[in-house]
Amino acid sequence: xxxxxxxxxxxxxxxxxxxxxxxxxxxxxxxxxxxxxxxxxxxxxxxxxxxxxxxxxxxxxxxxxxxxxxxxxxxxxxxxxxxxxxxxxxxxxxxxxxxxxxxxxxxxxxxxxxxxxxxxxxxxxxxxxxxxxxxxxxxxxxxxxxxxxxxxxxxxxxxxxxxxxxxxxxxxxxxxxxxxxxxxxxxxxxxxxxxxxxxxxxxxxxxxxxxxxxxxxxxxxxxxxxxxxxxxxxxxxxxxxxxxxxxxxxxxxxxxxxxxxxxxxxxxxxxxxxxxxxxxxxxxxxxxxxxxxxxxxxxxxxxxxxxxxxxxxxxxxxxxxxxxxxxxxxxxxxxxxxxxxxxxxxxxxxxxxxxxxxxxxxxxxxxxxxxxxxxxxxxxxxxxxxxxxxxxxxxxxxxxxxxxx
Numbered sequence: 001x002x003x004x005x006x007x008x009x010x011x012x013x014x015x016x017x018x019x020x021x022x023x024x025x026x027x028x029x030x031x032x033x034x035x036x037x038x039x040x041x042x043x044x045x046x047x048x049x050x051x052x053x054x055x056x057x058x059x060x061x062x063x064x065x066x067x068x069x070x071x072x073x074x075x076x077x078x079x080x081x082x083x084x085x086x087x088x089x090x091x092x093x094x095x096x097x098x099x100x101x102x103x104x105x106x107x108x109x110x111x112x113x114x115x116x117x118x119x120x121x122x123x124x125x126x127x128x129x130x131x132x133x134x135x136x137x138x139x140x141x142x143x144x145x146x147x148x149x150x151x152x153x154x155x156x157x158x159x160x161x162x163x164x165x166x167x168x169x170x171x172x173x174x175x176x177x178x179x180x181x182x183x184x185x186x187x188x189x190x191x192x193x194x195x196x197x198x199x200x201x202x203x204x205x206x207x208x209x210x211x212x213x214x215x216x217x218x219x220x221x222x223x224x225x226x227x228x229x230x231x232x233x234x235x236x237x238x239x240x241x242x243x244x245x246x247x248x249x250x251x252x253x254x255x256x257x258x259x260x261x262x263x264x265x266x267x268x269x270x271x272x273x274x275x276x277x278x279x280x281x282x283x284x285x286x287x288x289x290x291x292x293x294x295x296x297x298x299x300x301x302x303x304x305x306x307x308x309x310x311x312x313x314x315x316x317x318x319x320x321x322x323x324x325x326x327x328x329x330x331x332x333x334x335x336x337x338x339x340x341x342x343x344x345x346x347x348x349x350x351x352x353x354x355x356x357x358x359x360x361x362x363x364x365x366x367x368x369x370x371x372x373x374x375x376x377x378x379x380x381x382x383x384x385x386x387x388x389x390x391x392x393x394x395x396x397x398x399x400x401x402x403x404x405x
Contacts, residue, residue: 001108003067003101005029006058008051009381011322011355012389018132019345019352020396022047022389023322025379026054028100030067036103037379039324041293042092043395054093067101070299074098078272091271091296098297099328099375106374113331113375117302124366125333127344128171128214131160151176152195154202161203165211168364171239171341172207174199175216177229181399185245185252187225189403197232204236212239212341215262218398219246219269223255230260239341240265240287240316253284265289268318272296276304280311287340291318293325298332305336314340321395323352323360327375330360334369342367355383 007027013019024040024047042050061076077094078084106113114120131150150160151174161172176199178192188196196215203213215238221229226244233241241262245252247269257264267289270276273296279285288308290301305315315336317329326348333339344367345352348360357378361368370376 001034001066001068002031002064003028003058003062004031004064006055006063008054009384010047010051010389011384012387012391013322014351014387016132018350019319019321021391021393022395023355024051024054024096025322025324025384026051026058026096026100027379027381028058028062028067028097028104030104032108034104034107036067036100036107036374037324038096038098038100038103039293039322039328040092040096041291041321041325042089044089044092045394046392047389047395050089050093053089054096057090057093058097062097062101067104070098070101070297073101074296074300086270086272086275088269088271088294092294095293095295095297098299099292099324102298102328102331103374110373112369112371112373113298114334114369117298117332117335120334120369121337122334122339122369124363124368125330125339125342126170127342127362127365127367128173128212129164129169129344129346131157131164131172131174132346134160134163150174154198157199158202158206161211162206165207167347168366170210170365171212171214172203173214173216174203175218175242177215177217177220179399179403180218180220181401181403183402184220185222185225186220186403188221188229193229193232196229200233200236200238213237214239214242216242217244219243221245223252223259226256227259230256230262234261238262242266242289243268250279250282250284253279254282257284257286263287265316267291267295268320270295272300273303273307277307280307280313285313287314287316289316289318291321291325292328292332293321298328301332302335305332305338309338312338314338316340317342319343319345323348323356323377324375324379326352326360327370327377330367330369331375355380
């Protein structure tokens with residue numbers, strides 16, 4: 001069996017935009033007529049340029065080759081252009097292609113991918129959701145909002161958390177800690193500490209012990225600044241403090257981990273076993289959040305999870321993108337003894353459901369892994385064609401000017 005063709009789509013995500021501005025999908029086709037779908041979680045270049053980069057990698061290293069040869073594909077792409085180092089752009093493109101290969105491998109074998117990765121450990125996967133506005137307003141990761149909203153009003157946030165508990169969720173996430181900029185880390189402003197504390201306090205008082213609270217940040221703080229924030233939040237026992245400082249120095253994150261009782265989580269901006277190994281070696285986090293659309297795909301992230309398991313570190317796959325990365329996360333998480341919780345885009349409804357011929361199964365707070373071959377879903381190509389992305393912005397962007405205090 002050989003890969004014979006590659007096709008990409010850049011799909012605009014209509015309002016409310018949960019999961020980002022656009023999704024980048026790829027389809028690989030074999031000479032047996034089997035197709036596999038993948039998705040890149042990439043935010044470093046224009047979306048259409050990224051799609052062309054995916055096609056370039058496919059044309060250089062995948063077309064004409066057996067899709068089972070995952071290890072060889074990884075080494076070729078990891079070393080492309082005499083690099084041999086973690087590169088988020090290359091690995092985002094590779095991850096999409098690698099996921100598509102696993103979809104083909106599973107379909108060819110007549111098995112879900114998790115059956116080919118050690119088998120099913122979990123029959124259902126605990127999931128969490130961000131607090132999203134209940135209106136039709138556009139969502140941006142990081143909670144950017146004007147006016148009163150779930151991002152800045154403790155009462156509305158608590159009401160929203162209770163709404164999700166009524167649906168079955170037993171964990172909710174918020175990130176009210178203020179702007180994140182290209183100049184971070186910074187010291188949190190007192191107003192940001194005060195608002196974050198009031199938000200978490202209100203949710204804890206509303207949900208009691210019925211739900212975990214996940215406190216998200218985006219690498220905003222210095223170590224000392226993160227510890228100031230953590231001390232204010234500790235009385236409300238969050239399950240984690242996510243990415244408290246920038247991801248480039250796990251030694252700094254380790255200072256934070258040693259200074260707070262809140263578990264530290266990180267990983268959405270990291271790629272390959274080599275970057276995650278530094279986090280593990282430094283004991284910088286006890287929860288890793290690889291995003292399979294960037295981390296190196298399914299097999300590479302299985303290796304990351306295995307390294308983490310040896311240190312009693314848990315895995316909580318990240319997903320702020322489309323449903324193909326979501327299904328790859330599900331396939332891997334199903335196999336992991338050290339799985340903790342799965343990021344869910346609400347109940348995988350809305351546009352995420354429209355993009356698939358069969359919706360991801362979600363029930364009472366849990367994702368139910370599919371028993372269908374491959375990833376267990378099929379991308380609806382007609383929906384992709386009907387929603388082309390025509391904008392110029394990146395999937396995620398940071399504030400360009402320093403924070404004014």
